Amino acid sequence: MRGKSTVTKTTEPDDRVRLKPFLGIRPGVYLATGGLFVLLLVFYFTLLYPGIARPGALVVFHSEPAGAALRVDGVYLGSSPCKVFVPRGDRTMEAVLPGFTPEQINITVRGRVFASALFPSRYPLNVKLDTPDPAAALALSAADYAAWTFGGEPTPSWQVPLSLSEGVYRTGRAVSIAESAGIIAASARFASTRAALRDLIRAKFLADNGGAPPSPVTLVRSVQDIVSFLADNPSSSLWLADTLPADSASVIISSSWYQNRLAAFAEITAGQVLSPETGGNPANRPPFEQIRVGGLLFSALGGGVLVQDEPFPHYVLVEPFLICTTAVPVPAYNDFLDANPEWRPDQRGDLESRGLVDSEYLADFGVTIGRGRAGVNKINTVSWFAAVDFCKWLSGKLPESLSGWEVRLPAEAEWEYAAKSVRNWGDRNRFIAFDGDAWEWCADPYSPFPFFAASPEAVSAVGSPERSLRGGTWLGVGGSVGPETRASLPPATCSPFVSFRPVIARKAGN
Numbered sequence: 001m002r003g004k005s006t007v008t009k010t011t012e013p014d015d016r017v018r019l020k021p022f023l024g025i026r027p028g029v030y031l032a033t034g035g036l037f038v039l040l041l042v043f044y045f046t047l048l049y050p051g052i053a054r055p056g057a058l059v060v061f062h063s064e065p066a067g068a069a070l071r072v073d074g075v076y077l078g079s080s081p082c083k084v085f086v087p088r089g090d091r092t093m094e095a096v097l098p099g100f101t102p103e104q105i106n107i108t109v110r111g112r113v114f115a116s117a118l119f120p121s122r123y124p125l126n127v128k129l130d131t132p133d134p135a136a137a138l139a140l141s142a143a144d145y146a147a148w149t150f151g152g153e154p155t156p157s158w159q160v161p162l163s164l165s166e167g168v169y170r171t172g173r174a175v176s177i178a179e180s181a182g183i184i185a186a187s188a189r190f191a192s193t194r195a196a197l198r199d200l201i202r203a204k205f206l207a208d209n210g211g212a213p214p215s216p217v218t219l220v221r222s223v224q225d226i227v228s229f230l231a232d233n234p235s236s237s238l239w240l241a242d243t244l245p246a247d248s249a250s251v252i253i254s255s256s257w258y259q260n261r262l263a264a265f266a267e268i269t270a271g272q273v274l275s276p277e278t279g280g281n282p283a284n285r286p287p288f289e290q291i292r293v294g295g296l297l298f299s300a301l302g303g304g305v306l307v308q309d310e311p312f313p314h315y316v317l318v319e320p321f322l323i324c325t326t327a328v329p330v331p332a333y334n335d336f337l338d339a340n341p342e343w344r345p346d347q348r349g350d351l352e353s354r355g356l357v358d359s360e361y362l363a364d365f366g367v368t369i370g371r372g373r374a375g376v377n378k379i380n381t382v383s384w385f386a387a388v389d390f391c392k393w394l395s396g397k398l399p400e401s402l403s404g405w406e407v408r409l410p411a412e413a414e415w416e417y418a419a420k421s422v423r424n425w426g427d428r429n430r431f432i433a434f435d436g437d438a439w440e441w442c443a444d445p446y447s448p449f450p451f452f453a454a455s456p457e458a459v460s461a462v463g464s465p466e467r468s469l470r471g472g473t474w475l476g477v478g479g480s481v482g483p484e485t486r487a488s489l490p491p492a493t494c495s496p497f498v499s500f501r502p503v504i505a506r507k508a509g510n
Contacts, residue, residue, distance in 0.1 A: 051116035055088040065170035068097040099137025100129040134174035139461035141167020146190040147465040165202035172211030180207040186458035189447035235312040273304040298322040309484035314451040316413040327378040327499040356385040360494040384491035387500040404510040409443040410503040419483035441500040442468040446488035
């Protein structure tokens with residue numbers, strides 16, 4: 001029989017930490033005091049310090065229509081609807097929306113000290129904005145839309161606002177359907193990205209229902225209008241194929257609508273008429289074959305039908321006009337400066353502050369791209385605004401026989417017409433020189449799709465952040481620049497590769 005084993009249990013003494021007095025203070029006292037101090041710190045920094053260090057209130061800003069900017073003492077803090085913290089004190093708050101009358105409110109912001117971080121004082125700010133000219137307000141939104149399209153397609157890190165459709169929403173029924181349709185048609189000339197196309201379509205649907213979401217009836221009408229717009233603009237198929245995503249574009253490219261348009265290009269090009277004579281209606285003809293104004297020689301060109309190749313081939317009617325045989329030479333521009341000292345190089349700072357030039361304006365006055373070429377020393381580093389003012393000055397030198405005519409920058413179609421005429425009728429227009437070593441300012445506000453039909457009033461109201469250029473420079477790859485090549489720059493830009501040449505044309509309405 002085995003014996004039973006015995007297990008002996010031993011108890012270890014408990015580990016105990018005995019705190020010693022600190023500076024003669026018993027542990028129980030200084031621990032309780034320390035804990036209380038920590039609680040007081042938490043209480044102070046949570047409930048009191050925020051209100052003491054940063055006193056103020058939370059302004060809850062709403063506006064009708066939405067999207068107005070809130071400025072507090074002249075500083076932008078946000079756009080409605082939004083919540084912004086405003087420091088304590090007497091404040092001037094202003095709600096601003098382009099095209100609408102600003103609303104200014106003076107308030108005293110007080111705020112609370114206790115628990116301001118958790119339960120801040122709130123100041124509701126509700127503002128209703130009015131506009132004296134709803135159509136002009138919508139045009140401003142359309143101009144903003146046009147400016148954003150020059151930035152290209154948005155990315156996840158860079159987004160663009162829905163400027164056009166938001167403008168339609170804000171103006172609502174205050175703008176007639178006819179007025180909004182005109183502005184939207186002019187805006188379509190800038191729909192070069194998918195984001196811009198989405199904003200354009202959204203604006204159309206909102207406009208047809210007075211700024212509200214479309215009803216079934218207005219939805220059908222909007223779709224009908226869109227189909228009609230595409231039918232009235234034959235190059236729409238090419239525009240959509242160039243703008244839509246690849247899968248949608250492939251559907252359009254395979255359609256007869258697109259293929260028929262491609263097949264029509266030969267017929268369109270054959271319809272071009274570049275007249276070497278100043279033909280057409282005798283009343284529209286220039287009274288001179290050539291004339292010298294302010295030292296500049298102008299040669300007449302007959303009107304005709306131009307086929308503009310970019311961005312897609314389309315017809316443009318061109319009336320007879322006279323064009324300067326060269327870009328403006330330096331001596332002629334110097335005469336302009338003598339008569340208009342506000343444009344001299346020493347006034348660059350003032351002109352730049354007014355947005356008329358940039359810092360390069362006449363930076364190297366007298367040194368031009370064309371120096372040494374056939375004695376032509378053309379002016380450069382001048383802005384579009386400077387070129388326009390030069391033309392106005394030269395208009396004052398026209399003889400009485402050209403009453404009803406004016407000197408101005410050429411339209412893109414006129415510049416291209418002249419360049420192609422010189423190429424096709426060299427002997428007759430041998431005095432006109434297009435040497436292709438500089439870009440030249442044109443009168444037109446630049447748009448990617450100028451062939452889209454829109455009223456001149458709507459086109460003018462929408463405008464463009466850039467102005468058109470034609471020509472080219474030696475910087476371009478050989479053969480890459482021709483009479484049809486389009487380019488653009490902001491109108492205040494002064495580049496050593498940009499000059500200009502004026503035309504003499506009939507004033508609008510004459």
